[in-house]
Amino acid sequence: MSALRLVVFDVDGTLVDSQRTILESMRRAFEAVGVTQPTREDVLGIVGLSLDVAMAELAPDAPRETHHALADAYKSAYVDRRAREGTKLSSPFFPGARDTLMSLAAREDLLLGVATGKSRRGLDKLIAGHGLEGVFVTEQVADFHPSKPHPAMLEAALAETGVQAQEAVMIGDTSFDMDMARAAGIRGIGVGWGYHDAARLSAADRIIERFDDLPAALDDIWRRDT
Structure with missing residues (x-):
């Protein structure tokens, strides 16, 4: 032992x-890429998955390139919020x-x-x-x-x-x-x-x-x- x-x-x-930051970042990502917004419940349901898998779950009918674009837009939005608020407020x-x-x-x-x-x-x-x-x-x-x-x-x-x-x-x-x-x-x-x-x-x-x-x-x- x-x-x-x-x-x-x-x-x-x-x-x-980090719920507020995740939800806002997802909203901004889907808005930027022009894909139908997922529900709050769906977004919180995929927290913990890697981004590529998460985006495929949230936009199952979209092609892989769109999943990549969503992941990139999400990262950008997340980094932006963290920079504005700081880690202790954003998470x-x-x-x-x-x-x-x-x-x-x-x-x-x-x-x-x-x-x-x-x-x-x-x-x-x-x-x-x-x-x-x-x-x-x-x-x-x-x-x-x-x-x-x-x-x-x-x-x-x-x-x-x-x-x-x-x-x-x-x-x-x-x-x-x-x-x-x-x-x-x-x-x-x-x-x-x-x-x-x-x-x-x-x-x-x-x-x-x-x-x-x-x-x-x-x-x-x-x-x-x-």
């Missing part, structure tokens, strides 16, 4: 609430997220990681904007992996840290996160404050409703193994 345990976090909808922490994250990062038995549909550049900007440098020892992004729920991100996180799957937990707000965890042989904790309803998190081992509940939920999961 590994001496260290790994806790991997999704970002949007789990650590930070604020959920209540309790920062304190819990710092508490877990201080534990000698835990390593923290990220598995996100964000690009490398987007994650770097978020980490710098929130002052999270050095918190995560493994950072898996959409640039180098298939979209969630493919397990590649978590498999890479395990390989980088040397932690066994049974000693790792994925924290996320979407079915993509929980399905990815299950595919990688990792347990999943779903969060009730994110972008997918709890009913969609059927692959989760448990669901928590407050960030403050996370440390106890982690300890309980691993206690059952002893």
